[in-house]
Amino acid sequence: MKLAELNPQQRAAVKAVDTPVLVIAGAGSGKTRVITHKIAYLIEQGLAARHIAALTFTNKAAREMKQRVGQLIDGNRAKGLTVSTFHALGLDILRREHKALGLKPGLSILDSHDRLNLLKEIAAHHEQHFHPDDLPAHAHKIGSWKNDFVLPEEAGDDPAALLYRDYQRCLKAYNAVDFDDLILLPVLLFQNRPEILEKWQARLRYLLVDEYQDTNRTQYRLLCLLTGKLGRFTVVGDDDQSIYAWRGAQPENLVQLHRDFSRLEIIKLEQNYRSTGRILKAANRLIANNPHVFEKKLWSRYGFGDPIRVLAHEDEFAEARQTAADLLHHKFRKGGRFSDYAILYRSNHQARLFERALREQRIPYFLSGGQSFFNHAEVKDVVAYLRLLVNPDDDIAFLRVANTPRREIGPATLEKLGSYAQRRHVSLFAACYEMGLTQVLDGKAIDRLQHFCDFLGDVADRAKRGDTLAVIEEMLETIGYRDHLRDAAANPKQFERRWENVRDLLDWLARLLEEAEGGDDPLNATVTKLMLLDVLDRTRDEEAGDRVTLMTLHAAKGLEFPHVYLVGMEEGLLPHQTSIDLDDIEEERRLCYVGITRAQKTLTLSYCQKRRRYGEMVDCTPSRFLEELPQEDLEWVGKSALPETEKKARGQAALQQLKAILQEAG
Numbered sequence: 001m002k003l004a005e006l007n008p009q010q011r012a013a014v015k016a017v018d019t020p021v022l023v024i025a026g027a028g029s030g031k032t033r034v035i036t037h038k039i040a041y042l043i044e045q046g047l048a049a050r051h052i053a054a055l056t057f058t059n060k061a062a063r064e065m066k067q068r069v070g071q072l073i074d075g076n077r078a079k080g081l082t083v084s085t086f087h088a089l090g091l092d093i094l095r096r097e098h099k100a101l102g103l104k105p106g107l108s109i110l111d112s113h114d115r116l117n118l119l120k121e122i123a124a125h126h127e128q129h130f131h132p133d134d135l136p137a138h139a140h141k142i143g144s145w146k147n148d149f150v151l152p153e154e155a156g157d158d159p160a161a162l163l164y165r166d167y168q169r170c171l172k173a174y175n176a177v178d179f180d181d182l183i184l185l186p187v188l189l190f191q192n193r194p195e196i197l198e199k200w201q202a203r204l205r206y207l208l209v210d211e212y213q214d215t216n217r218t219q220y221r222l223l224c225l226l227t228g229k230l231g232r233f234t235v236v237g238d239d240d241q242s243i244y245a246w247r248g249a250q251p252e253n254l255v256q257l258h259r260d261f262s263r264l265e266i267i268k269l270e271q272n273y274r275s276t277g278r279i280l281k282a283a284n285r286l287i288a289n290n291p292h293v294f295e296k297k298l299w300s301r302y303g304f305g306d307p308i309r310v311l312a313h314e315d316e317f318a319e320a321r322q323t324a325a326d327l328l329h330h331k332f333r334k335g336g337r338f339s340d341y342a343i344l345y346r347s348n349h350q351a352r353l354f355e356r357a358l359r360e361q362r363i364p365y366f367l368s369g370g371q372s373f374f375n376h377a378e379v380k381d382v383v384a385y386l387r388l389l390v391n392p393d394d395d396i397a398f399l400r401v402a403n404t405p406r407r408e409i410g411p412a413t414l415e416k417l418g419s420y421a422q423r424r425h426v427s428l429f430a431a432c433y434e435m436g437l438t439q440v441l442d443g444k445a446i447d448r449l450q451h452f453c454d455f456l457g458d459v460a461d462r463a464k465r466g467d468t469l470a471v472i473e474e475m476l477e478t479i480g481y482r483d484h485l486r487d488a489a490a491n492p493k494q495f496e497r498r499w500e501n502v503r504d505l506l507d508w509l510a511r512l513l514e515e516a517e518g519g520d521d522p523l524n525a526t527v528t529k530l531m532l533l534d535v536l537d538r539t540r541d542e543e544a545g546d547r548v549t550l551m552t553l554h555a556a557k558g559l560e561f562p563h564v565y566l567v568g569m570e571e572g573l574l575p576h577q578t579s580i581d582l583d584d585i586e587e588e589r590r591l592c593y594v595g596i597t598r599a600q601k602t603l604t605l606s607y608c609q610k611r612r613r614y615g616e617m618v619d620c621t622p623s624r625f626l627e628e629l630p631q632e633d634l635e636w637v638g639k640s641a642l643p644e645t646e647k648k649a650r651g652q653a654a655l656q657q658l659k660a661i662l663q664e665a666g
């Protein structure tokens with residue numbers, strides 16, 4: 001490991017192992033590098049890799065970090081190292097400690113879609129009346145409570161709290177957890193069972209957290225519990241890049257850290273190693289419009305660089321087309337690869353037109369996140385079958401495929417089965433075999449249900465005995481899934497595409513099964529992994545190769561690209577309309593800051609003069625963020641510069657406090 005690859009501040013952060021460390025610094029200043037080098041340093045100092053865990057927020061970031069560590073130390077010494085997302089670590093804890101939580105081995109993980117469906121199910125049978133339109137808000141609230149470490153009995157007498165209680169009870173009955181439980185349940189477990197906590201503390205002796213600014217309260221608790229009083233951890237973050245307030249992330253956690261760990265060492269980094277001077281200047285100028293904790297004195301040794309281009313397009317179709325054309329032209333002039341380019345946008349729905357334009361120009365691309373693979377109905381169907389094979393009590397999966405393909409188990413039957421199961425506090429699957437069911441359903445319906453359940457049980461048994469993939473393929477054959485797809489498709493092409501998705505899923509499954517071989521219950525491990533990938537960031541493993549990256553600003557955090565297009569810079573899009581309505585622009589500004597600071601060499605911003613909204617073409621106003629950039633560094637293409645407008649700044653208590661702390665720290 002080469003400490004020489006670090007500047008003095010980074011080196012200090014790496015070598016400080018006896019106190020908790022917080023590195024707080026702007027984008028591109030080498031925070032993630034501190035983490036990867038520190039992992040290598042700790043191992044060199046004699047701490048076995050299996051005692052170290054580095055946590056990030058996305059699978060992609062975790063994969064990248066693993067790779068970077070791999071370049072620093074040889075593979076053997078890195079064996080057993082945990083580099084994962086918070087949620088993957090939580091899942092690992094749950095899988096190992098499920099008994100202590102009263103759960104069975106085959107856990108199901110619900111995504112936000114499943115959560116809403118389950119709430120609908122609960123609301124339908126609840127004595128209290130819930131308006132269907134309110135359910136998404138209730139679902140959101142339940143998520144916020146979980147992120148804020150508010151338990152059902154502490155949620156007060158809010159209508160959502162009633163649902164929260166029943167929801168948690170149902171999850172348990174179904175042997176399921178939702179995304180937020182992956183953090184919440186380990187925290188509860190550790191609080192209630194000190195001996196289990198001790199075991200984990202002994203295993204994970206040093207923790208490192210990247211993007212610390214985006215941790216929520218529950219994650220913070222998990223961190224504190226795991227590191228215990230010794231506070232053996234290093235966290236790195238940038239308050240200007242906090243972009244998950246809606247998921248409960250709290251910059252207050254930076255303050256909290258200082259309060260809870262009096263020996264905390266705070267280290268700031270000031271040299272940027274990513275971007276040209278001009279890009280850095282633009283980023284600094286933009287973020288200066290937010291109330292500030294400390295003046296960022298980021299500087300770069302790289303040249304000042306090309307002007308930042310601003311392209312005005314007639315409408316979103318022109319934007320997509322011309323961006324693709326510009327990219328091709330740019331690449332032709334500069335040389336380089338497609339993978340040097342990223343197109344970043346605020347919302348997933350913006351991706352579609354860019355995809356189409358890139359395809360038309362034969363530019364290879366990789367779409368990260370969004371409406372993707374796992375959202376296709378056929379993929380969800382097959383995954384639901386897989387979920388049922390490892391956990392028959394997974395009601396969401398049961399409801400999805402009990403009648404897919406059709407086996408005359410209609411909505412009325414499922415409805416009656418559902419309310420019966422709810423009364424009895426058992427899963428749908430279990431309810432099918434209860435004697436009492438004869439009081440609500442006729443014999444034929446019960447026969448059909450039991451036939452379905454028997455079938456699943458039989459497949460599950462065989463799948464566990466070996467040759468799992470073949471058993472699953474045979475199951476799809478037996479239920480006639482392919483014919484079902486053919487019948488349901490609008491045309492042959494659509495059918496082919498859907499069937500191909502199923503084939504892709506099976507290929508993927510085969511790979512994961514291979515990886516899991518040798519462990520106990522490979523099918524179980526594989527399906528859980530598949531579900532987590534699905535829930536976490538919905539990316540497929542296809543990003544390798546020479547492709548342009550298409551992704552949201554949220555997904556781009558922590559990454560860097562030589563050339564970045566930041567598109568859709570309009571009021572209503574960036575900043576997003578909901579934030580404008582709530583007069584809460586700061587988080588949007590941070591998002592924009594994240595976007596700009598992804599760029600290493602060139603940055604191109606664009607906006608449309610018109611855009612279709614709810615089927616109508618409406619005039620657009622260029623984003624206020626364009627006005628906040630240093631106008632002398634912008635090169636306007638297709639339109640003249642914007643008039644300067646007034647800027648306003650607002651204070652924020654937590655940030656103020658942090659400022660004081662940082663000043664104290666020097």
Ligand SMILES: Nc1ncnc2c1ncn2[C@@H]1O[C@H](COP(=O)(O)OP(=O)(O)OP(=O)(O)O)[C@@H](O)[C@H]1O
Pocket residue numbers: 005006007010025026027028029030031032033034238241272273274557558559560597
């Ligand atoms: N001391 C250094 N010498 C040379 N290059 C460095 C040094 N530190 C970091 N870099 C490089 O600078 C770039 C940015 O580093 P890194 O990704 O660690 O920054 P970061 O602070 O984590 O950024 P972000 O806030 O966007 O996550 C990377 O390409 C990294 O390899």
Ligand SMILES: [Mg+2]
Pocket residue numbers: 031032033210558
């Ligand atoms: Mg980073």
